[in-house]
Amino acid sequence: MGIEAAFDHAPFQEVVVYDPEGREYTFRSSKPLLYLVRRGPQEGTLDQSLRDQAVACGAEIRFGNPCQHLPEGGIVAQGPRTPDAFAVGYVFETDMADGVFGAVSDRLAPKGYAYLLVHKGLGTIASAIFQNHLRGKGLYLEATVEFFCQKTGVKMRNPRHFGGTARFCVPQTARQGNTLFVGEAAGFQDALWGFGIRYAILSGHLAAGALLDGMPESYDHLWKERFGGTLRAGFVNRYTFEKFGELGYRKLLRLMNQSKDVRAWLRRYYALTFWKRLTYPAVQRQLEATGSKLWAQ
Numbered sequence: 001m002g003i004e005a006a007f008d009h010a011p012f013q014e015v016v017v018y019d020p021e022g023r024e025y026t027f028r029s030s031k032p033l034l035y036l037v038r039r040g041p042q043e044g045t046l047d048q049s050l051r052d053q054a055v056a057c058g059a060e061i062r063f064g065n066p067c068q069h070l071p072e073g074g075i076v077a078q079g080p081r082t083p084d085a086f087a088v089g090y091v092f093e094t095d096m097a098d099g100v101f102g103a104v105s106d107r108l109a110p111k112g113y114a115y116l117l118v119h120k121g122l123g124t125i126a127s128a129i130f131q132n133h134l135r136g137k138g139l140y141l142e143a144t145v146e147f148f149c150q151k152t153g154v155k156m157r158n159p160r161h162f163g164g165t166a167r168f169c170v171p172q173t174a175r176q177g178n179t180l181f182v183g184e185a186a187g188f189q190d191a192l193w194g195f196g197i198r199y200a201i202l203s204g205h206l207a208a209g210a211l212l213d214g215m216p217e218s219y220d221h222l223w224k225e226r227f228g229g230t231l232r233a234g235f236v237n238r239y240t241f242e243k244f245g246e247l248g249y250r251k252l253l254r255l256m257n258q259s260k261d262v263r264a265w266l267r268r269y270y271a272l273t274f275w276k277r278l279t280y281p282a283v284q285r286q287l288e289a290t291g292s293k294l295w296a297q
Helices: 046-056 134-152 197-212 216-243 245-257 262-269 274-289
Strands: 009-012 014-018 024-028 034-037 074-076 085-093 099-103 113-119 122-129 157-166 179-181
Touching (some): 024 245, 197 216, 216 245, 245 262
Antiparallel strands (some): 009 034, 085 122, 085 157, 099 113
């Protein structure tokens, strides 16, 4: 995509995950399972690096000057207005060794997951909640902090609270005339775990290409071909994850644990296989019928 990886990005080939009973599973891969990146205006963050590269290419960025209308079209990349999931947590300083930890338990994060990330003395601890428990967010975060303190011995210094929302859908179209919607503005986010940075950057790249080619109408075809199948598979994964509750969480971790390379297992899990392609319309209807906010539009 022409983006230089001039931002801090730490690869991790090992992740520790706890089931609802607190049993520990360690998943490894010969290739990175994920990269940790930092967000914000500081040097070395993803945001600052992308800003510097855009400015170097001649872009003009106007902070604090929102544009409410795009009469000639363009790209809309703002965050979600109607959230489907919530995340609350702390960023902090710590002496703990680097590591990536997760936990699946409705006691910590209903229908979601809790996580602890540590790299070079900086940490993030959070509860990602996929049910509408607005009044209980603080209690789930408190339980998450207590859980990881017990399991990992993490000690937080100078904790700073944060919160955020997420939105998920597989839209019929992410275009209104010459206006193209990318990232969470279009609902492009993994319905199972909520990951969305890659979708945001990739959809932005595809939308820019469509506009530069003078073919905004090609954008829907481009994103559907590139990652539409993975988005739909994510909804099937999310539905089964919620349907079987904590029993399903344990089963999922055990299946992952049987794999010699969990990265390869996850790639298969996110493939739009024949049965997932067949199941997806029924999952969509079921989510609509139950009034769930998390459904494919």
